[in-house]
Amino acid sequence: MRGTLLYGPRDVRVEERPDPKIVEPTDAILRISTTCVCGSDLWPYRGIEPITGPTPMGHEYVGIVEEVGSSVKTIKPGQFVIGSFFASDNTCPICQAGYQSRCIHSQLIGALGAQAQWLRVPLADGTLVATPDIPSDDLIPSLLAASDVLGTGWFGAVAANVGPGKTAVVIGDGAVGLLAVLASKQLGAERIVAISRHAKRQQLAREFGATDIVTERGEAGVEKIKELTDGLGAHSVIEAVGTQESMLQAIRSTRPGGYVGYVGVSHDVKLDGQELFFSEVHLHGGPAPVRRFLPDLIDRIWKGQIHPGKVFDLELPLEQVAEGYRAMDERRAIKALLRP
Amino acid sequence: MRGTLLYGPRDVRVEERPDPKIVEPTDAILRISTTCVCGSDLWPYRGIEPITGPTPMGHEYVGIVEEVGSSVKTIKPGQFVIGSFFASDNTCPICQAGYQSRCIHSQLIGALGAQAQWLRVPLADGTLVATPDIPSDDLIPSLLAASDVLGTGWFGAVAANVGPGKTAVVIGDGAVGLLAVLASKQLGAERIVAISRHAKRQQLAREFGATDIVTERGEAGVEKIKELTDGLGAHSVIEAVGTQESMLQAIRSTRPGGYVGYVGVSHDVKLDGQELFFSEVHLHGGPAPVRRFLPDLIDRIWKGQIHPGKVFDLELPLEQVAEGYRAMDERRAIKALLRP
Numbered sequence: 001m002r003g004t005l006l007y008g009p010r011d012v013r014v015e016e017r018p019d020p021k022i023v024e025p026t027d028a029i030l031r032i033s034t035t036c037v038c039g040s041d042l043w044p045y046r047g048i049e050p051i052t053g054p055t056p057m058g059h060e061y062v063g064i065v066e067e068v069g070s071s072v073k074t075i076k077p078g079q080f081v082i083g084s085f086f087a088s089d090n091t092c093p094i095c096q097a098g099y100q101s102r103c104i105h106s107q108l109i110g111a112l113g114a115q116a117q118w119l120r121v122p123l124a125d126g127t128l129v130a131t132p133d134i135p136s137d138d139l140i141p142s143l144l145a146a147s148d149v150l151g152t153g154w155f156g157a158v159a160a161n162v163g164p165g166k167t168a169v170v171i172g173d174g175a176v177g178l179l180a181v182l183a184s185k186q187l188g189a190e191r192i193v194a195i196s197r198h199a200k201r202q203q204l205a206r207e208f209g210a211t212d213i214v215t216e217r218g219e220a221g222v223e224k225i226k227e228l229t230d231g232l233g234a235h236s237v238i239e240a241v242g243t244q245e246s247m248l249q250a251i252r253s254t255r256p257g258g259y260v261g262y263v264g265v266s267h268d269v270k271l272d273g274q275e276l277f278f279s280e281v282h283l284h285g286g287p288a289p290v291r292r293f294l295p296d297l298i299d300r301i302w303k304g305q306i307h308p309g310k311v312f313d314l315e316l317p318l319e320q321v322a323e324g325y326r327a328m329d330e331r332r333a334i335k336a337l338l339r340p
Numbered sequence: 341m342r343g344t345l346l347y348g349p350r351d352v353r354v355e356e357r358p359d360p361k362i363v364e365p366t367d368a369i370l371r372i373s374t375t376c377v378c379g380s381d382l383w384p385y386r387g388i389e390p391i392t393g394p395t396p397m398g399h400e401y402v403g404i405v406e407e408v409g410s411s412v413k414t415i416k417p418g419q420f421v422i423g424s425f426f427a428s429d430n431t432c433p434i435c436q437a438g439y440q441s442r443c444i445h446s447q448l449i450g451a452l453g454a455q456a457q458w459l460r461v462p463l464a465d466g467t468l469v470a471t472p473d474i475p476s477d478d479l480i481p482s483l484l485a486a487s488d489v490l491g492t493g494w495f496g497a498v499a500a501n502v503g504p505g506k507t508a509v510v511i512g513d514g515a516v517g518l519l520a521v522l523a524s525k526q527l528g529a530e531r532i533v534a535i536s537r538h539a540k541r542q543q544l545a546r547e548f549g550a551t552d553i554v555t556e557r558g559e560a561g562v563e564k565i566k567e568l569t570d571g572l573g574a575h576s577v578i579e580a581v582g583t584q585e586s587m588l589q590a591i592r593s594t595r596p597g598g599y600v601g602y603v604g605v606s607h608d609v610k611l612d613g614q615e616l617f618f619s620e621v622h623l624h625g626g627p628a629p630v631r632r633f634l635p636d637l638i639d640r641i642w643k644g645q646i647h648p649g650k651v652f653d654l655e656l657p658l659e660q661v662a663e664g665y666r667a668m669d670e671r672r673a674i675k676a677l678l679r680p
Contacts, residue, residue, distance in 0.1 A: 093570075094595060098597060101620070104572070230433075232433060232444070242613075247613060255434060255437075256434050256441075256442030256626075257434060257439035257442065265617065266617040267614070268613070271611040272610060273584075273608070273610060274609070276626075277606040278627070279626065280441070281624075282623070283622070283623040283624065284621075285617060286596075286617050286620035287620065
């Protein structure tokens with residue numbers, strides 16, 4: 001099959017790779033319908049996360065089940081399914097508490113490489129969620145978004161305790177940040193502030209429900225949020241970048257007793273215990289347990305209540321994956337959808 | 341009046357100080373019935389928190405209202421009252437959300453010095469809670485404990501989401517940690533693990549509801565908690581020390597999706613963002629909003645449901661305050677009660 005490998009900084013290629021086969025009886029093999037490039041793929045692409053050799057890429061996927069292992073019970077060949085970036089059994093105590101991203105049997109889909117024609121998905125019954133029927137083409141980008149960026153933005157909003165009457169601030173205008181705006185709107189936030197300096201992203205933030213746009217960052221961004229909230233800070237702040245600056249901006253924009261939901265993969269962050277102690281915020285985040293939210297998100301997409309697929313502003317054949325990475329790296333595209 | 345001043349490391353004295361007077365119309369003047377020495381008083385006593393000159397000490401108090409300012413409405417002379425270490429208006433949006441320790445008008449009681457015969461309490465209507473009647477002597481130590489250490493341990497347990505069916509771990513066997521054990525029991529935890537190497541404190545932890553005692557610290561302590569929880573970690577961990585070691589022990593002892601409530605005043609703590617991200621714990625803490633819990637805590641004490649005053653294992657006249665500090669510094673006493 002054709003699949004994507006990262007060879008080194010800014011060197012990503014589509015090559016012939018071995019067709020995946022059932023390895024464990026709990027596996028399923030998917031024919032990938034669409035896949036995409038994630039903001040987190042840019043960390044190794046930029047050389048910030050080193051790699052040791054050609055590395056399969058991609059962890060977002062929707063597709064048709066082609067084959068299942070002998071102990072797969074609920075997932076059937078022919079179903080259209082969505083999974084997330086962690087395979088999970090969905091039965092262990094951690095999964096049952098809603099943290100499937102930390103399932104005691106979790107496996108990283110990224111290591112298998114979803115930017116490809118085919119994908120082996122471990123723990124298929126726990127990992128995959130089937131749509132009610134084969135979706136029409138117009139729904140597919142939104143369903144693909146549910147595989148990671150929508151579920152991650154949603155988790156950020158849930159971790160930030162977004163709800164009716166609340167002011168939510170979203171730091172980061174990538175796909176995850178923009179979909180955290182959408183999630184905040186769906187969860188009933190009264191006021192949603194998007195931090196963005198990028199006209200196209202500001203526009204999409206407004207479409208998704210942002211009531212205010214703030215362009216200031218760092219301490220100036222904090223001051224602006226204080227101004228908008230009677231000097232108190234926001235009830236809920238979603239951090240969707242992962243840097244020291246954005247994390248401090250998030251904590252300092254939150255009122256005492258408020259909530260920071262952080263979903264940007266943490267890179268250079270060191271938090272001072274004393275500042276955190278006296279900030280008196282709730283802090284929660286990490287790799288999003290997207291699986292927890294998938295049934296609900298699929299339902300909202302299926303009913304046409306939400307259109308998260310709008311984050312895909314570039315569509316390419318899989319063979320042009322390198323252009324997808326380049327366009328996102330240069331911030332020409334918010335998110336690139338790939339058709340194998 | 342007689343009041344306590346810290347002159348420098350391990351130099352604490354009782355001296356003549358000016359009698360407090362009503363300064364703001366929202367003030368009350370209390371005749372202190374009992375006060376005590378706090379674990380957090382030991383930071384400046386040991387010279388770890390520097391002071392710039394003779395500093396009034398003490399922030400825990402119960403007493404009789406002697407006089408109130410002209411705009412005090414609910415607190416009356418003659419009432420027996422309890423307040424906490426922050427004065428708060430109890431009406432601002434932050435107070436109303438339950439974070440009176442971060443009231444927009446908060447003032448530190450410690451700066452006024454409660455280890456004294458008299459105390460001026462700002463924002464009396466918001467800060468003070470009256471008992472149903474003048475308490476009998478045997479209730480007074482427990483009511484005094486509610487002023488800080490009980491409320492702080494309780495906040496730690498609430499922040500750690502302790503509840504029925506949960507395993508709670510308490511790191512720190514000072515008065516706050518021991519009362520976090522009591523709080524965890526009251527909040528319905530199924531299993532309560534106290535970390536302690538000190539026979540007398542272990543004994544009190546068991547009296548307060550600990551089901552297990554662990555003596556290991558650091559990584560060995562983490563391993564022990566994993567052993568007790570099927571390798572998963574605890575649902576709820578209360579950190580009541582404030583050092584890097586105890587904070588990391590708390591985070592690493594918590595299962596993904598679990599909760600760390602931290603109430604030890606953070607001193608040398610630096611948290612690595614990536615470890616925190618992948619730990620996937622909820623983190624919440626800070627200066628306890630004791631005022632939120634006072635009515636409930638007073639009620640439980642009044643009804644004889646809880647006996648938090650057991651943490652006082654040394655009683656001294658105020659004039660011997662220096663011995664109270666020494667005994668706690670040397671861990672000969674858990675907590676010293678002072679009678680002016």
